[in-house]
Amino acid sequence: MTQGVVTPLTQALAEGKLTREDLKSLMQRSDGPALRRLALWLLVLAVTATLITLAWDSWLIWPAMLLHGVVLVHHFSLQHECVHYTAFRTRWLNDLVGQICGLIIMVPHRFFRYEHCDHHTYTQLTGKDPEQVPMPRGYGEYLLYLSALPYWKTKFTEVARHAAGRLSEAEKRFIPREEYAAVIRDARVMLAIYALIFAGMAASGWWGLVWYWIIPVFLGEPVMRFIRMTEHVGRPEVAQMSENTRTNLVSAPWRFLCWNMNYHAEHHYVASVPFHALPRLHERLRDHIHVEPGGYLGAHRDILRRIRAQSREGRE
Amino acid sequence: MSAKPASTKPASTKPASTKPASTKPWRDVIALADLEPNWVTRVQVGQRLIAVYDTPSGIHASLALCNHGGADLCDGYFDGHVIECPLHQGAFDVRDGRPVAAPATRPMRVLEVRVRDGMVQMRL
Numbered sequence: 001m002t003q004g005v006v007t008p009l010t011q012a013l014a015e016g017k018l019t020r021e022d023l024k025s026l027m028q029r030s031d032g033p034a035l036r037r038l039a040l041w042l043l044v045l046a047v048t049a050t051l052i053t054l055a056w057d058s059w060l061i062w063p064a065m066l067l068h069g070v071v072l073v074h075h076f077s078l079q080h081e082c083v084h085y086t087a088f089r090t091r092w093l094n095d096l097v098g099q100i101c102g103l104i105i106m107v108p109h110r111f112f113r114y115e116h117c118d119h120h121t122y123t124q125l126t127g128k129d130p131e132q133v134p135m136p137r138g139y140g141e142y143l144l145y146l147s148a149l150p151y152w153k154t155k156f157t158e159v160a161r162h163a164a165g166r167l168s169e170a171e172k173r174f175i176p177r178e179e180y181a182a183v184i185r186d187a188r189v190m191l192a193i194y195a196l197i198f199a200g201m202a203a204s205g206w207w208g209l210v211w212y213w214i215i216p217v218f219l220g221e222p223v224m225r226f227i228r229m230t231e232h233v234g235r236p237e238v239a240q241m242s243e244n245t246r247t248n249l250v251s252a253p254w255r256f257l258c259w260n261m262n263y264h265a266e267h268h269y270v271a272s273v274p275f276h277a278l279p280r281l282h283e284r285l286r287d288h289i290h291v292e293p294g295g296y297l298g299a300h301r302d303i304l305r306r307i308r309a310q311s312r313e314g315r316e
Numbered sequence: 317m318s319a320k321p322a323s324t325k326p327a328s329t330k331p332a333s334t335k336p337a338s339t340k341p342w343r344d345v346i347a348l349a350d351l352e353p354n355w356v357t358r359v360q361v362g363q364r365l366i367a368v369y370d371t372p373s374g375i376h377a378s379l380a381l382c383n384h385g386g387a388d389l390c391d392g393y394f395d396g397h398v399i400e401c402p403l404h405q406g407a408f409d410v411r412d413g414r415p416v417a418a419p420a421t422r423p424m425r426v427l428e429v430r431v432r433d434g435m436v437q438m439r440l
Contacts, residue, residue, distance in 0.1 A: 003365070004381050004388030009402050013391065020391075024355065027393045085405050085417065089395065110418065117404040117419050121385065176421045272393045272402050 008241040008269045017288050018270070026270065026277045029089035033276040034081075037256070038097075041078075044071055049212055062219075065211065069220025072213070074257040075101040076224060081259050083113045086274035103193060105217060106155055108186040110179070111162065111171075118174040120271055124232045124244035130174060133233050136307055145229065148221035162187035230299035231264045234306045235290065241268050242289050247282065250295040262296075265289035342430065342437040349434065351375070356399060358390035361440055365390070366427065368436060369410045371397050375436055376410040377427040384420050 004010065012018045018026075048068035055061040081087040082098030095109070102109040115130050122128035136142035144150060161168070165184050167175060175183055201207050236243045245265040255262055263278040266285050273281050292298045343361075351357045351370045358380060359366045365380035367389045378399075380390050387403035394400070398416055400407040406420030413423040427438050 004391075005386040005403070007387055007403050009391055010388065023391065024352075029393070029395065083405075085400065085407070091398070091407075091417070113418050117385075117406075120404060176419065178421055179418065270402070272400060272405060 011241075012269055012285070012288070015288075018284060022284060023270065026273045026281055028277075029086065029274050030276075031088045031090055031093065033274070034087045034093075037259070038078075040256070041071075052212060052216075061211070065216045066219045068212070069216030069218070070223050071220075071257065072217050073105060073220040073224040074259075075104045076107065077257065077259040077261050079105070079107060079109065079112065080116070080261060081275050083109070083116050084271055086272065087259075103190065104213070106159060106190070108159065108162070108183070108190055110186050111158075111175070111183050114175045114179065114183070115171075120268065123239075123241065123268060124235060124237050125239065126237050130170060133229055135233055135310075136303070138311060139307060142303070142307060146222050146225050148218075148225050151221065151225060152218075159187050159190065163191050226300070227258065227296055229303060230292070230296050234299070234303040241265065246290055246292050246299055247286075248292045248295050248299055254296070265291075340439040342432070342439055344435040345377075345438050345440075346436050347434055348375070348431055348436055351436070354394075356390050356392070356394045358388070361438075364440070366438070367399065367410075368429075369394065369397075369399065371410060373397065373411065375429050375431060377429045377436075377438060378408070378410060378413060379425045379427070382406060382420070383422050383424050389424075 009018075009023075013020065013023070045068070048064070048071050051064040052061060052068055055064040078087065079098050079101035082094040082101065085091060085094045087097060088094050098109045101107075102112065119129055119131040122130075124132060126132060126134075133145065136145060162184050167180060167183065171183075172180075197209065201209060230246055230248050232245055235246055238244055242265070245268050247265040248262045250258075250262045260275040260278040261267060263282050266273070266278050266281040266289065269285060269289070270281060292302065294301065345361055345366065346357065346359045346368060351368060354370055357368045357370070359368050365388065367378050367380040369376045369378075376397075378389070380388055382389055382401040382403065384401065384406050385403045387401050389399050389401055389408075392400045392402040393405075397409050397411050398407050399410050400417070401420065404419050405417065406415065407417035408414065408420055408424045409416050410426065413426040415421055415423060427440070430437050
């Protein structure tokens with residue numbers, strides 16, 4: 001008989017970890033939870049932006065910008081939810097909010113969607129997963145990744161390459177041919193909007209966005225790199241979802257910021273489940289996935305332990 | 317989404333496929349009462365997996381496997397007239413198979429459906 005491809009979800013259903021009724025209930029979408037969270041999100045942004053204003057004439061502006069930046073870089077989490085169409089039930093809201101988030105953090109939405117599809121298909125498989133963060137070979141590589149310098153280098157190169165009308169061979173594997181032009185257009189539109197914003201600041205003489213947006217994003221990105229490492233780095237490079245992904249148990253403020261994406265293994269099991277139902281899915285799957293009770297710090301302790309072990313093996 | 321049970325729904329009145337109507341005979345596929353109301357139901361007919369959709373405008377059907385990554389659409393999220401693939405959330409309009417969200421770019425194959433005497437029938 002013609003069967004669908006085996007996915008973590010089909011496995012979970014076949015093994016009785018989830019029933020079809022559970023799945024149906026967990027997948028239900030609604031605009032309400034995301035709109036309420038978004039309202040709180042805007043309030044938090046207003047508070048952190050106000051802290052920058054209050055600290056304007058002192059050195060405290062730097063920690064204020066870092067704090068604001070930590071919130072800004074978490075637009076990635078909301079964009080990620082929109083990429084899966086699980087933030088809002090209304091489909092166009094996911095597209096609109098995802099595009100805005102992408103503009104804030106320089107991640108073109110359509111390109112991210114295609115790249116992310118392959119990340120879900122080939123999670124943690126070296127050479128196939130386009131979003132794989134490689135296991136650092138030493139402390140130097142670990143710190144370099146956390147600096148976000150390699151990330152920004154890749155991101156600027158990627159957007160510039162697309163705007164110049166070129167896609168890499170790896171990108172052509174996950175972007176359908178009929179979408180090449182749209183991906184290139186998106187990068188050009190994004191750069192044009194940035195150019196317009198800078199031209200506007202130059203014309204008006206008001207450079208506030210540099211302090212409220214650009215510097216904070218650069219200051220905050222290492223925190224996002226720290227979090228992104230906890231999802232898969234150091235886990236086995238195998239196809240089994242129960243092995244290759246970490247769920248990190250973190251406190252409520254972090255769960256708020258990351259739109260519950262700390263329940264990462266659950267998300268990979270059933271990507272159609274919206275952020276607000278992931279804690280319920282966690283209750284169903286917690287015994288079948290890898291859970292890091294120590295949260296983000298626990299995950300990094302694990303990564304550092306593995307780097308140490310690698311170094312020891314290298315010396316022996 | 318309609319709250320009416322599936323058993324009250326008519327079948328779609330027009331063939332969803334743009335292909336010419338098949339001359340193959342109609343055959344019973346599933347009882348209308350066995351469909352999941354306002355949801356997608358998986359039906360196996362011979363070697364084929366078929367997705368049958370209970371929608372506000374009637375019953376529609378398509379091949380069950382996504383034409384992008386080959387996942388079973390019957391495990392996906394269904395809302396109104398849109399079925400979403402569980403693997404990548406590519407989505408299709410079940411009335412005509414039109415792709416409505418990336419990474420789906422090609423129309424999915426929809427099947428001609430009618431309801432007779434409480435049975436969902438298709439030409440297969």
